[in-house]
Amino acid sequence: MAQQRIFVSATRQEEPTRWLDVFGLLFVAGVLGLGIWFALAHRHAAAGPDISLAPGMLPRYAAYSVGRMFMAYLLSMLFSLGYGTLAARSRRAGPVLLAVLDILQSVPILSFLPVVLLSLSAVLPQAVAVEAASVVLIFTSQAWNITFAWYQAQTTLPGDLREAVAGYRMGAWQRFRTLDLPFAGVSLLWNSIMSWAGGWFFLMAAEMFTVGSRDFRLPGLGSYLQEAAAREDTIAILMGLGTMMVVIVTLDQLVWRPLLAWGERFKLTMVAEDEQPESWFLDLLQATRRMAPVRAVLERALAPAAEAVDAWLIRRFPPSGESMDVARHDPWAGRLLGVLLFGCVAFGLWKGSGLLLKVAPESWSDIVIGIAATFLRVMAAMTVALAWTLPVGVLIGTNARLARVLQPVVQIAASIPATALFPVFLMVLVDVTHGLNAAAVLLMLLGTQWYLLFNIIAGASSIPRDLKDTAALIGLSRAQQWRTLILPALFPYIVTGAITASGGAWNASIVSEYVSFGGRTLSATGIGAIIARATAEGDFPLLFAGTLSMIVTVVGFNRLVWRRLYRLAEERFRME
């Protein structure tokens, strides 16, 4: 099952040294501190248009949202290509950039909000600033895993192809389009799909937000759903949800599936695989007879232009002609930029520590309690997820017929952004569970259980036939089979799924522990709620303190627990 690749490639395998972790942390803290200081210095009032719940507005709202997502995605790709390439090729800056990226991954997106919004509105006109802030927020939920995918591809380029590129004297542009891009292609595609899912998940938070006394809203699907939830308009919620599903499925069928099927050729394997992604839409486009004239016309019109651009770019970026192992020095401009950046970060750290001093002792104890509560909630969500995905995943993974029937159902279910579903659940749950403390677990669960399920299915379907036969032949009981074969074989897959799931659950805490619903604001005890409330109330020192505490917790937990489990899984339980 192809789905698993998404989750595998986002996981980091190599280990940076500890001081780099600390450095990365300080770096991100500095950037956040700088942003918040900047934001505080430039307070403006702003309000967006009212959101209409008329069904007729939905197509337009959907178009706005998709446009925003697309801009953010474009930004993510550009960022990833630049940052990932630098991280892979620069000997000095590389490790630092990687550590920073690792930390950035664990920053909850709402913590970027005030920083981004207020600093943008200081330099841009109000309307543009809010729009740009929304795009940047979506960007923060899309970019990091794509960057990792690109970085990983850049560092694992096959040596013989790199030598061929150098030996045949291809320049930077030709190398990029002949080697770098195609080699990363499949991984970039899967990660793009994952990023879009992440974007949908946080769309509601990115289109409508309150910072201090100011209420920002942008016309879009996310704000439509929020507004519908605020007014407890069941019909509107369902209409919005339906529209979102239509958009997601359409994008999947008309964009991602065809791209995946087409991207098959970029796989490095020299052998044909039996299970390949297929797309009816791509087949239609490629259907030889009907489309042939269209293609011919397009080709005649476009090919010379494309060739001309290509040739120009090849001339523009001639080969360096240097030997491959010549150590290249960073250009002085790069060093200067680095020094400048360090200066800014140091300034941000200084301002940020000033902010931290303003945080009251009671707030610190709230933060500690909040982290403990959210931790328990994340663990509860993971336990519940594991409890149902383990048997179901093994059932689907070991039964080809069942897999054929259930696979599409599971994929559709997984593609519904949990945040959009949440209001529906809340309508029922709040009265049953009295408050958000338990219901928040459900939202985390909704968002993260799929990572586990997909990985377990992949693991179960990869248990070798001969081992299953042996287990049956020597007459192991059902329980013994689970203990000696199934669980050990699944272990690496469970760990991989759980790492992604727990990261997602922490990040989801900010949208699940603090919810505006039907005119009321519901809040649970947790670090997510603290961060969300601090954002809404414009309490920047608390926001900064809460965010840093959460990052430290998440990163620390990753290093101390997940990474060890991951290594154990890779070394002892990987079947290869």
Next chain:
Amino acid sequence: MHAPLVTLRSLGKAYGSGARRFTAVSGVNLEIAEGEFVALLGPSGCGKSTLLRMITGLIAPTEGEVLYRGGRLEGVNPHATIVFQTFALFPWLTVQENVEVVLKARGVPPRVRARRALDLLDRVGLAGFDNAYPRELSGGMRQKVGFARAMAVEPELLCLDEPFSALDVLSAETLRGELLELWTSGKIPTRAILMVSHNIDEAVFMADRIVIMDKDPGHIVRVMPVDLPHPRQRKSPEYLAFVDRVYALLAGQTLTEDEELGTAPGQPGHTRRLPDLTINEITGLLERMADQPAHGADIYRLTEELHVSSDYLLKVIEAAELLGFVTIRAGDIQLTPLGETFAEASILARKEIFGSRLRRLPLVVWLLDLLRASGNRQIKFEVAETALSLEFPRAEAARQVETMINWGRYAEILSYDDNSEVILLEPEGGVHLE
């Protein structure tokens, strides 16, 4: 008199720095004249490929220099091309696009490009496969694309990096013949060919000159002109005699025990590496030898009989020689009395013999001393690896420790716990015969 095409002046390459600096190739002097086909032969790790990459400019030398047509080479040589062992085709480009892409890099316009590519594919016998993807082709056909691509840029110096070793026996033979025909008929503008090979027969069959290298560090041992007319007859006595001479050179001569064993790490002198082979591979050779008349054989014949490549067999023979089970003289291998005993012994007795031989290897003695010196007679894998990495490059150090563990476990001298990554010393005495 023209300047030679390529001149190497005390060329060398070292990696790493400080105490961990390892020399891959050192002090190589060589000339390649126009019209020559030169083959580089030598055991794995002797720096053949490194040398080839320095000559093409893909990697820069750390000592000496490469002259091309009398001028010092800086960076990638635009007149040279490599054909790779792994083909190095772009899997996402069709056969034709794979050839065209290198012409594109030289700014050849589309029409000319397509015509040249199709013409070249036609010449290597791939007409009709132009829009196939590499994965649809067999290994032999992929390498033909590799050759077509290399010839597209009309290199003066064609470098071949074990071009036939990833192919099946028959395809390799076909391709060799076709390359020789192109070369000897002068149909290609190539002025000289340099081929790295691990196959003695291939080198003798094709080359005008054979350069024999040895390792630690990589250097040239001997240059042998092959004065046999093309097409060469493999069964002719002259051919066989020549092949035998090359084998004799590469297999070396068994020296006195001290010289064979080398010295322990940290001691002055040369620390001998253990070939990374399993016990079964060594035992298999000894059993085969026990079946030979008079327990001796010609190494060339043996490769033919066993259908293995010469460099692999030479590696197994090196291991058996190091352990004192065989001796080598003038390209012949002879089982020693100890080797005979081993080949006929029971499983337990074999372990006993093997163990007693292992305890004489300086590297193993060094490891055992290290283990005894540690309080609880055990050390981490990493510690042994780090200690050895002063002697060998890191990856090689790890391989050496792994080989020692592998051999030591068989002889029941050592044991290893994979969970804690700890090497343990077994109680002295090893195996006890009932």
